[in-house]
Amino acid sequence: MNKVLLIIQREYITRVRKKSFIVMTLLVPALIAAMYAVIAYVATDQNETMHVVNVIDNSGQYKGKFQSEKYVKYNYPDGTVDQAKVNLKDDDDLVLGIPANAKDTVVLYAKKKTTLSLTDNVQRQMNDIASGISLVNAGIDTARLHQIKSNIVIKSSEMTSSGEKSTSIGATYALSFAGAILIYMSIFIYGAQVMRGVIEEKTSRIIEVIVSSVKPFQLMMGKIIGVGLVGLTQFILWIVLSAGISYFVGHSSSSSQSPIYIFMHNLGSNAGYEIGCFIFYWISGFLFYSALFAAVGSAVDSETETQQFMFPITLPLLFTYLLSVSWLFQAPDSPLAVWLSMIPLSAPVAMMVRIPYNVPGWQLGISMVLMIVGFLFTTYVASRIYRVGILMYGKKTSYKELVKWFFYKE
Amino acid sequence: MLSIRNIVKQYAGHTALNDVSLEVKSGQVFGLLGPNGAGKTSLIRIINQITAPDEGEVYFDGEKLNQSHIERIGYLPEERGLYKKMEIGEQMIYLARLKGLSRDEATKRLKLWFEKLGMQTWWKMKIEELSKGMQQKAQFVATVLHEPDLIILDEPFSGFDPVNAEIIKEEILELNKKGTTILFSTHRMESVEELCDSIALLHNSKKILDGPIRDIKNTYRNNIFLIEYTGDKLEFNGEPPFELITETEGFDYSRTIKIKLNKGNTSNDVLKYLIPKTHINMLQEVIPSMNEIFIEKVSLIP
Numbered sequence: 001m002n003k004v005l006l007i008i009q010r011e012y013i014t015r016v017r018k019k020s021f022i023v024m025t026l027l028v029p030a031l032i033a034a035m036y037a038v039i040a041y042v043a044t045d046q047n048e049t050m051h052v053v054n055v056i057d058n059s060g061q062y063k064g065k066f067q068s069e070k071y072v073k074y075n076y077p078d079g080t081v082d083q084a085k086v087n088l089k090d091d092d093d094l095v096l097g098i099p100a101n102a103k104d105t106v107v108l109y110a111k112k113k114t115t116l117s118l119t120d121n122v123q124r125q126m127n128d129i130a131s132g133i134s135l136v137n138a139g140i141d142t143a144r145l146h147q148i149k150s151n152i153v154i155k156s157s158e159m160t161s162s163g164e165k166s167t168s169i170g171a172t173y174a175l176s177f178a179g180a181i182l183i184y185m186s187i188f189i190y191g192a193q194v195m196r197g198v199i200e201e202k203t204s205r206i207i208e209v210i211v212s213s214v215k216p217f218q219l220m221m222g223k224i225i226g227v228g229l230v231g232l233t234q235f236i237l238w239i240v241l242s243a244g245i246s247y248f249v250g251h252s253s254s255s256s257q258s259p260i261y262i263f264m265h266n267l268g269s270n271a272g273y274e275i276g277c278f279i280f281y282w283i284s285g286f287l288f289y290s291a292l293f294a295a296v297g298s299a300v301d302s303e304t305e306t307q308q309f310m311f312p313i314t315l316p317l318l319f320t321y322l323l324s325v326s327w328l329f330q331a332p333d334s335p336l337a338v339w340l341s342m343i344p345l346s347a348p349v350a351m352m353v354r355i356p357y358n359v360p361g362w363q364l365g366i367s368m369v370l371m372i373v374g375f376l377f378t379t380y381v382a383s384r385i386y387r388v389g390i391l392m393y394g395k396k397t398s399y400k401e402l403v404k405w406f407f408y409k410e
Numbered sequence: 411m412l413s414i415r416n417i418v419k420q421y422a423g424h425t426a427l428n429d430v431s432l433e434v435k436s437g438q439v440f441g442l443l444g445p446n447g448a449g450k451t452s453l454i455r456i457i458n459q460i461t462a463p464d465e466g467e468v469y470f471d472g473e474k475l476n477q478s479h480i481e482r483i484g485y486l487p488e489e490r491g492l493y494k495k496m497e498i499g500e501q502m503i504y505l506a507r508l509k510g511l512s513r514d515e516a517t518k519r520l521k522l523w524f525e526k527l528g529m530q531t532w533w534k535m536k537i538e539e540l541s542k543g544m545q546q547k548a549q550f551v552a553t554v555l556h557e558p559d560l561i562i563l564d565e566p567f568s569g570f571d572p573v574n575a576e577i578i579k580e581e582i583l584e585l586n587k588k589g590t591t592i593l594f595s596t597h598r599m600e601s602v603e604e605l606c607d608s609i610a611l612l613h614n615s616k617k618i619l620d621g622p623i624r625d626i627k628n629t630y631r632n633n634i635f636l637i638e639y640t641g642d643k644l645e646f647n648g649e650p651p652f653e654l655i656t657e658t659e660g661f662d663y664s665r666t667i668k669i670k671l672n673k674g675n676t677s678n679d680v681l682k683y684l685i686p687k688t689h690i691n692m693l694q695e696v697i698p699s700m701n702e703i704f705i706e707k708v709s710l711i712p
Contacts, residue, residue, distance in 0.1 A: 214508055391455075
């Protein structure tokens with residue numbers, strides 16, 4: 001056991017000391033902070049261009065009724081549409097041609113493409129004005145109508161045994177997405193690191209020295225755990241640094257609270273449960289897949305040869321990931337989602353998508369048990385292939401060969 | 411020290427070791443000989459517990475081989491290699507700690523070794539910055555750092571330049587003098603006669619010969635002698651105690667004959683017979699070299 005600790009220590013320290021680790025650790029929060037800064041800047045940007053809409057009203061119903069807003073001003077020049085078009089001075093000015101017959105099309109002329117929000121604004125105001133006129137014509141008191149018009153905003157509330165609590169659908173969505181994406185990405189990033197580590201030991205031929213001191217299984221587990229800890233360290237540093245940076249950026253751009261704080265707040269009292277599940281599926285998913293990656297690494301002589309073995313490993317995960325972000329989150333209780341969240345190959349991603357939608361306890365339980373059984377199984381299979389593979393040089397390996405290795409005695 | 415009993419090891423399709431038994435005594439330098447593919451590395455891997463035999467047992471100091479013996483064995487594999495990106499000092503200490511040494515003890519011993527072999531400046535260097543010969547020197551240190559009772563060297567001299575090979579040879583002999591048992595495999599016979607006390611010859615997964623070198627050579631003596639004399643060409647009339655095999659003429663009237671003793675005669679009988687006839691410069695027994703024995707043995711087996 002002591003030796004496994006030694007191996008974990010080496011794997012961890014050599015990786016954490018690498019420049020690439022330090023760069024990645026600093027770069028990601030910096031990018032997040034930069035993104036946040038850009039968003040904050042755009043949101044508070046006051047310098048949007050002023051549009052002047054010249055309304056040529058041939059119907060006579062709209063004149064003077066448009067309300068000028070922040071970025072839109074309405075003018076009512078005399079003359080025809082064509083004259084107004086010729087008279088346009090500024091590139092950002094427009095001409096709104098309203099025909100005499102209400103059934104004809106209203107046209108908004110512009111020198112540049114009009115933005116959606118501007119067209120919306122004009123359309124909304126015209127509809128309001130038209131319906132107002134219709135109401136008055138039908139003898140309805142519009143002032144009265146405005147008074148009784150309801151203004152409903154929906155606030156979602158979950159009913160649980162411990163009473164109602166407010167949750168934010170947005171934060172829940174974000175968590176299920178972020179959880180699935182993070183697990184998917186880190187399985188590939190850190191799984192590939194395990195594989196590369198195995199290949200490195202094999203090609204540098206140090207493997208034989210090491211396995212004369214420790215059992216191949218100890219070496220494999222030490223490597224997997226060491227790399228896993230590197231992954232966890234990176235995640236924790238990312239979260240801490242991002243939180244720190246965005247807190248400062250948030251302050252300087254007059255937003256009062258850091259987005260991470262708001263996010264956690266919005267998750268409500270479920271935060272602990274959801275983050276706990278994330279950590280469980282991250283760890284078990286990583287162990288499940290990195291054992292397979294280690295086996296692949298042991299079977300080949302260089303990284304270029306890994307393709308044929310990588311494909312069947314990555315396919316189910318990629319499939320689940322694509323399905324999760326495109327469809328599963330809309331139907332978290334569908335049979336497909338339930339099945340995918342049970343099968344260990346797809347569970348880490350699929351279950352993360354389902355977690356925010358109150359997965360029944362028994363399903364979560366079965367999924368977790370299967371995950372543990374799954375990674376014990378892959379670790380067992382991988383270690384049997386690994387112990388033979390690491391000592392095989394210069395042979396092109398086939399699947400048939402791998403099966404043979406599995407059945408070799410010690 | 412090491413008792414290997416009836417080892418059988420099979421890989422899919424072929425047998426690597428077929429009923430091989432060996433005894434390595436404590437304090438010996440033991441040579442494991444054989445052409446490539448004879449099963450030397452397979453046997454060495456079994457002793458190192460990298461693989462397990464299908465049948466048979468290995469005993470280490472009278473105990474059945476187990477995990478506790480790992481720390482008492484040092485192993486230099488044929489395919490050498492270290493972590494390329496790791497600093498040498500750190501790497502050596504790591505490898506020694508895997509063999510059960512404490513960090514302090516490993517550091518202390520490593521300093522001594524580095525001083526001894528003139529490697530002090532290498533401590534902070536990475537393996538990839540060293541030449542191949544230097545890497546091998548470093549790996550040799552890694553093999554012996556934990557002061558094992560048994561050192562196993564797989565083809566130790568391949569890849570060393572003559573100067574370093576000599577240094578390593580000296581170190582091996584010095585360790586042996588201090589009581590370390592050495593087991594090494596090779597297919598180069600010159601090093602065998604120089605270094606080994608005992609050998610075993612493997613061929614086609616079987617052991618075909620083993621024992622102390624002296625005994626082996628004795629059994630391969632066939633009473634052949636070389637004699638050099640000065641004078642006229644001799645006629646071997648009467649009843650010579652030998653049969654003439656070849657005769658060659660040298661410089662300054664010297665001639666060399668190669669003879670085989672007749673049964674029951676000794677070299678003294680030859681001298682008695684020749685001294686009255688001529689002036690003898692030299693008499694020497696022709697003992698087959700390990701190389702000749704090796705080739706003879708191997709070529710006898712199809």
